[in-house]
Structure formats: structure tokens, C-alpha cells
Amino acid sequence: MTAFILVSGTFTGGYVWEETAARLRAAGAEVYAPTLTGLGEHREAAGPGTDLETHIADVLAVIDRVAGDRDLVLVGHAYGIHPVLGAADRRAGRVSRIVYVDAGMPMDGLPALASVPDQALREELAKLAEQGGGAATGTLPAPADAVAWQRWGSTAGVSGRALERLTRLAAPQPLGTLLQPLRLTGAVAAVPTSAVLCSGNGGGIELLQSMVNMGHSALQALVDPQVSFFELPTGHWPMLSCPGELADALLAAAAGEGHRLTPADELPSYLRPFPLAVPEVPRERKGHVDLYVPETTGAGPLPAVLFVHGGPVPADARPTPRDWPVFAGYARLAAGRGVVGAVLDHRLHAVSDYPLAEADVAAAVEVVRADPRVDADRVALWFFSGGGPLAAPWLGARPAWLRCLAATYPVLAPLPNWGLGEGRFRPVEALPDAGDLPIVLTRVGLEMAEIAATVEEFLAAAEDCGADVEVVDVPHGHHGFETRLPDDEARAAVDRAMGSVLAHLRA
Incomplete structure (x- = not known):
């Protein structure tokens, strides 16, 4: 019994x-x-x-x-x-x-x-x-x-x-x-x-x-x-x-039934190689920001893309996200195509840390825009995964220098059990204030249901307010698809998303 x-x-x-x-x-x-x-x-x-x-x-x-x-x-x-x-x-x-x-x-x-x-x-x-x-x-x-x-x-x-x-x-x-x-x-x-x-x-x-x-x-x-x-x-x-x-x-x-979790792999997917061949652009470290600058900058200041990782990431994680192949890969890919790529480490270690991470992103933006090799009036922000809520403040009060906002397998509304209430980290609610800001959204077909729901809510809101959203679909892609299953579909999606962002920066 x-x-x-x-x-x-x-x-x-x-x-x-x-x-x-x-x-x-x-x-x-x-x-x-x-x-x-x-x-x-x-x-x-x-x-x-x-x-x-x-x-x-x-x-x-x-x-x-x-x-x-x-x-x-x-x-x-x-x-x-x-x-x-x-x-x-x-x-x-x-x-x-x-x-x-x-x-x-x-x-x-x-x-x-x-x-x-x-x-x-x-x-x-x-x-x-x-x-x-x-x-x-x-x-x-x-x-x-x-x-x-x-x-x-x-x-x-x-x-x-x-x-x-x-x-x-x-x-x-x-x-x-x-x-x-x-x-x-x-x-x-x-x-x-x-x-x-x-x-x-x-x-x-x-x-x-x-x-x-x-x-x-x-x-x-x-x-x-x-x-x-x-x-x-x-x-x-x-x-x-x-x-x-x-x-x-x-x-x-x-009865002792149920799903069992598995231990983390010795080499987690986020530490596997970037799927595209990228040039070995040297990294320049400025505080919590890494810059990847094209070798030839004689044409004057260049546009820049700041890549914002997701989370929460444990505070003691080593290497930190800016050293993960996926983000360094995106930054080097951008540099190889003639713009400055930048990656930061921010303090999103728990869902209560979004205000800290917001401040870190704002500080990183200033570091990037202050660099003399960067055209301070042509910058894009690119958010990943749990970093998606950090896009909301930029959508809600778009600065003139922000030429494009990108999001890859993003969380676009805080999940209910995060307890963030009606705060400032809700991209779905901020979207109507974004005006004609170009948005490039990479959506994976095998997304976790709870995250996919926030993406669909965002796209419905975009249709309602006429926002300029380009969707790059990866039908067979999982969350973190770039290094999880780096096939031709994954490579094509990264290439297309990067091409769209850079086109908006150069327009």
C-alpha cells in the first residue's frame, strides 16, 4: 500500500x-x-x-x-x-x-x-x-x-x-x-x-x-x-x-519511474568549435569587453556589433562567456567582414541579476562607441538566449546610433516563475516603441516550448504594431544550434543573420 x-x-x-x-x-x-x-x-x-x-x-x-x-x-x-x-x-x-x-x-x-x-x-x-x-x-x-x-x-x-x-x-x-x-x-x-x-x-x-x-x-x-x-x-x-x-x-x-537527468559532458556544446571558418583576428581586452578589429581600418571609423550572451551563467563558470568559441566566433566573423566585433561578460548569474546585467551592457556599449576605430553612430546589439530580456530597454528607448537589433534563440518575455513582474525586461511590451528599428530574429524549430512561446508572442506583437522584423528560421535547429549540431543548415542561418545585420549597419 x-x-x-x-x-x-x-x-x-x-x-x-x-x-x-x-x-x-x-x-x-x-x-x-x-x-x-x-x-x-x-x-x-x-x-x-x-x-x-x-x-x-x-x-x-x-x-x-x-x-x-x-x-x-x-x-x-x-x-x-x-x-x-x-x-x-x-x-x-x-x-x-x-x-x-x-x-x-x-x-x-x-x-x-x-x-x-x-x-x-x-x-x-x-x-x-x-x-x-x-x-x-x-x-x-x-x-x-x-x-x-x-x-x-x-x-x-x-x-x-x-x-x-x-x-x-x-x-x-x-x-x-x-x-x-x-x-x-x-x-x-x-x-x-x-x-x-x-x-x-x-x-x-x-x-x-x-x-x-x-x-x-x-x-x-x-x-x-x-x-x-x-x-x-x-x-x-x-x-x-x-x-x-x-x-x-x-x-x-x-513507483520510482520518471526521467533522469544526465551529467554534463566533459566538453559542453557551448565550448565546441564555431561552425563557420573565421579569421584569426586578435582579441583586444578592455575591462569586461573584448574587441575584434579588422586589420585594415584605413577607410575610417567602422560600424560595430556588440554580442550579448545569455544566462544565467554561474558566477564561477570558467571560461567566461566572452571566451566561449560561439561568441568569439561571431565577433571574428563580423571582423572578417569588415566591422568591429565586440563581446562582453555581464553579471547575469541569476534571474534576479537582470538590472546588473543591464548596467554591464550599457557600460560595454560606451566602451565600444568610445573606441576611435568605431563609428559611434553605427552600432548593432545582438542578444542570445536568456540575454533576450536585456533587449527591452533598447527597444523601449531606441538611441539614434542603434542601427539594428538582433536576437538568436532568445527568451523574449521573462518566464512566469522568474518573478520579474511588470518591470523593464519585457521585449514584447517594449516593441511598439522601437519604431522602424530593423530586428533580425533567428528562430530554431526545435526550441524549448516555454521559450518558443515567448518568441511567438513577440512575433504576434510585431505584426500588430508593424515592427520591422526579419526571421531567420533554422527548422531543425536546437537552442544553441551553432555548436550543438553544426550542419549546413546551421552555417547558412548564421551566415544569413550576419549578412542582414551588417547590411543594416552599412545602409
């Missing part, structure tokens, strides 16, 4: 699991969906001392009541994974598996606050914690309508009726539950885990694998054979949007 303990996230109670629980029981499992202290029907039980330890005790009480010779599977949705991990750490010998449902990766010593998706809200709560000496009493008001729920995750797939019920039954979240650090002894590390990723709220399995390949140290534990993954094409509340599919995933997880 398998017994599931289902723990819900902020503002909600056991009622959100009703349909999923019914499917699990129909499959022969026992199901327990406790409502944590201060939430749901227990909202009146909240007091000044209600914190994460209170919720861990709630889960421990269920474990102690139902554990026996059953296979006990603990499931935590979003915030719910924090009390689940705290309880499992103290009853590791009784727990068969832990399942994360669209949840972060809590760590010992960090509060649930660190996993709150909305960055502005996280900063507000952090100030409350500082004022209270690391703790806080009181409650965080529950979302008042469907729009407010978006601060906590995508509501894609949830019906209007279900959202109305979610809002009606929501209870204020005791602040102590979000601000008290999680304390783990390490015993929970021995418990097998699974995760249900909701691609409509951000990353799916392919995106997670790409981050592992990038060398993010915190993710390397995910390649353990005891860790498995499932993906659902829905938003942050799969128990409301696709309860049957979620139940199937939980049953498969309990």
Missing part, C-alpha cells in the same frame, strides 16, 4: 488536492491532505508564534499517525515543500519518497522567502524580516483576485471557476512561515526524490538539463539516479488545471 501526504502551498489548504486525491484513491492509494495551521479551515488557529516549525509539526503529526508498513510518499507544492522537507528530515526512515510539485530547491538555513517567485514581494518581505530581527508576526494578505495570483505562479490552465474558488477560500499566510529558516540535519538527503515540473510556469526538463550542462553547482545533485522528473504542460497549479495527469505523475513517481 502506498500512502500519499499532500501538502499545499501558500494561502491554501488541503481542499486544492480534492480531484487529484480522488484519482489517487481510485488507483488504490491512501491519501492525506492536511491543511496547515492558520490556513484554510484552520485560519483561526494562527497566532503570533505560527511559523515554519508549526507547519513542520503539522506534517509530522500526519506521518506519525499513518506511518507503518506503507510506502509513505510526501508531496509538497510550492511553499509546501518546506514543511515536507523539514518533516522528512526528522522521519527519514519512514519516508519512501519526496515529490516536489512545481517547487524550488530549499536549502538548510534559508527561509521560504528565498523561493518566493515575485522579486519585488521578496524584497518587501526581506525588509519585514530585518525590522523584526529575522522574524515577523502578522500575516501576508491572500491574493484578492485572479490577477494577484499571478505573483505566485502562472494560472495557465486553471478555469475561471476554480480561480474564483481559490480566491474565496484563500487565507492570509502567517509571515513566520515564510521568514523562519529551514533547518535540516542532512538525513533527508538519503530519501529518493521526484519533481513534477510545470512548463507553463517556466522551465521544463530540457531547460533544467541545459542548466545542469551549464555547470550550476546547486543543480549537480539532480543527476543522482535517485532523482526523477516529470513534466506537465500547465501552470503553477496542476492539481487544479490537470488533476488526473498530476495523479498519474505522482503514482509513477511513487
